[in-house]
Amino acid sequence: MKKSIFIIFGLLLLISCKKEVTTPNNGIYRGVYKEITVDQDTLVDALVFLVLHEENQSFTVKGDSLTNFPPDHNGTYEIIDEKQMNFEYKGVYEYNPNHYLDTTFNYTFDDVNFTLSRKESDRTFEYKMKRY
Numbered sequence: 001m002k003k004s005i006f007i008i009f010g011l012l013l014l015i016s017c018k019k020e021v022t023t024p025n026n027g028i029y030r031g032v033y034k035e036i037t038v039d040q041d042t043l044v045d046a047l048v049f050l051v052l053h054e055e056n057q058s059f060t061v062k063g064d065s066l067t068n069f070p071p072d073h074n075g076t077y078e079i080i081d082e083k084q085m086n087f088e089y090k091g092v093y094e095y096n097p098n099h100y101l102d103t104t105f106n107y108t109f110d111d112v113n114f115t116l117s118r119k120e121s122d123r124t125f126e127y128k129m130k131r132y
Contacts (some may be wrong), residue, residue: 031129
């Protein structure tokens, strides 16, 4: 009987010790894209969908159809470390790089919530999303 209790307790302990996921992975993420000035004025506040394909490290962005921010685009990504990801736009059109994932962003990820942010001298570009 004691042996059975120890086995059951051990299994419960293993189940409860689920490893925390902190690296972005496959999924569809839905949220808000914002462009914010240094004075904390919001210039753009738009709906965004981001799809990550872990197997070939590609992404697709679908922006808000009413504002066209961010514009629909796709490319590849690389996880640099536990805080930074680099994105590379694969389109052929000329574009304003501030409105595309085409540089290094800081990120936080907890397997549900996913935030990307990049700060320039006069603006912050931010994606706050949840797994869809």
